Amino acid sequence: MDEGVADGRAVTQAKEADSRPDGDPGQGIDVALVEQAVRGELAAFNQLVIRHQDHLFALVYRLVPDRDQAADVVQEAFFSAYRAIDSFRGGSVRSWLSRIAVNAAMDLQRARRRRPSQPYPELEDESWQPPAEGIGEPESHSLAGERTRALSEALARLPFEQRNCIVLFDVEGYDYGEIARIMGVSVGTVKSRIHRGRVALRAILEPMRELFRD
């Protein structure tokens, strides 16, 4: 397998030079890797995994704020992508993978809504702290940590439909139409969820509004 990965890297480097489509600089490489993966090269698929796993984990973690569950969702998303690699019909591989990951996250969210358990154990875990944003003043570092915690808790309290839309719009930068396609709802519904979600988020965070003011 290592040998395969090395081969994949060689292919990656070879393709990287001549493929830089607009918008997504790695798109050409991704498409080449997908073609190789369709032919059955696991190494090529694993190159895709390596290229996108950080982004997908960051995305899913915002939708499912539990590290273990988010990791499971990402793994399941890559499994699904591997199974459905033949069905890739062009376009952005990154968006395609994101869509699969968001769908996997929504499946988990729906299942959790059907069988509610401890909603977000991550937030209850006092030992966990978000990674440092960089070295700075201890006071500002503490403030940033507090803000992160408050915002994470507030996001977790939103209905997952609203949370997903806000994350996809603000963090992922998808437009309303793309989010509507990913979530399988109308554009109007997406807009409504985003606007209502923002107002709800602000209402939750109102007592801590000073945290968000520079």
Next chain:
Amino acid sequence: MHRTPAAAHTSHDELLLARLYGNDLNERERVRALDLIASCRECADLFADLGAIASATVALPTPARPRDFSLTEADAARLRRRAAGSSVFGLIARTRVLGRAMVAVGLAGVVLLGAVSAFLPGTGSGQQPAMPAAAPVGATSGPVGQNSSDGSQVSGPGAFNGGAAGGSPVAAVSSAMPPATAAATAAGATAAAAGPTGTNGLPGELAAASGPGSSGETAQDGLPRAEASGSASKSIHNELGPASATSGPDLRVAALVAFGGLLLLGLLLIVATRISARRSSI
């Protein structure tokens, strides 16, 4: 700048400001939203907060991913098997749809045939009690009705009717039924009719045959009709002959068998697809 009192803010449309932030307003709404921001401190704060929260959301840190998500050879082999299974599953799913359609058509056919037999005038045994028990037999013969040996007219196809062989009171009026009734009933009740008398001659005919207008509760001789049948029923049956075996009942029986078969086949398909789907998911 004029500022509205904070109490007035409760009547302001917060969603309008959120839509302004999301650039989702027409020109008129935009003017109204900007006016709110300019005139209401709370609205201005809300709009500023929306921006600050959105920025903080973008900057929200995520913990480092806990593991590498690369697929192993074992994963790939398992997923390839599953992918093959899923294409089989697609076929199974289509088969299941076909099975459901067959069940639906079969069930509808059976129910429809049952309903036709039960409710349409002159087809079902369910109509029989509504028939006048003492209807003048001689006046109600069907098209193939023939005179019995004693001169009373016996209905044609209706002569095979009777539903409950062996002396049911209902059977007594079967001779008064229109031919269609008898025909339909024959489809469902022929087997029963062959019971106690050992022939297809049923009490109904007997009552009718036993004398003019004698379609009452018992035969003219006062005996229960089943007992009164005897050779009379045979003779009537013989007289009616093949003319009484219309094609209507046969068609209905054939349709019933066809729909029943469709229903059964559909059920079998559904069960089979479920079993194979369960096996492929293991």
